Amino acid sequence: MAIVSLRFQPAPEHVRTARLVAVATARRAGLDEARLDEVRLAVGEVCARAVRRCQRSGVTERLVVQMDDGPATFVVEVTDHAGAVDLDEEHIALALVRGLADVVTVVDGPGGAGGVVCLTWQGRANGH
Numbered sequence: 001m002a003i004v005s006l007r008f009q010p011a012p013e014h015v016r017t018a019r020l021v022a023v024a025t026a027r028r029a030g031l032d033e034a035r036l037d038e039v040r041l042a043v044g045e046v047c048a049r050a051v052r053r054c055q056r057s058g059v060t061e062r063l064v065v066q067m068d069d070g071p072a073t074f075v076v077e078v079t080d081h082a083g084a085v086d087l088d089e090e091h092i093a094l095a096l097v098r099g100l101a102d103v104v105t106v107v108d109g110p111g112g113a114g115g116v117v118c119l120t121w122q123g124r125a126n127g128h
Helices: 012-029 033-057 088-098
Strands: 003-008 063-068 073-080 103-108 115-122
Touching: 003 012, 012 033, 012 063, 012 073, 033 063, 033 073, 033 088, 033 115, 088 103, 088 115
Parallel strands: none
Antiparallel strands: 003 063, 063 073, 073 115, 103 115
């Protein structure tokens, strides 16, 4: 079991890096190719959503992306520090990722500021 953490400024050019690291971590965790495509798309959507939230609220504090390849699950948690932002495209992005990950939770961030989106994929291709 390993935890990988990324911290980056809320800028669109960093979303690709988060996707690449998430897929590499998921591959090492044993997810099959179909699940890797789900991870790639879901992490990209959630990170892009966090960037938009921060840009809309003028927040420059770094986003945190944490990946945990536990014994039976692969979990990605994306935390932003934006205030309460309600964008129509947020609902679209969240609806999309709900169709990609097995479990999606969205909660307020630390101290009530920002948001945390947690994506979970169950099971492994190699039976771990």
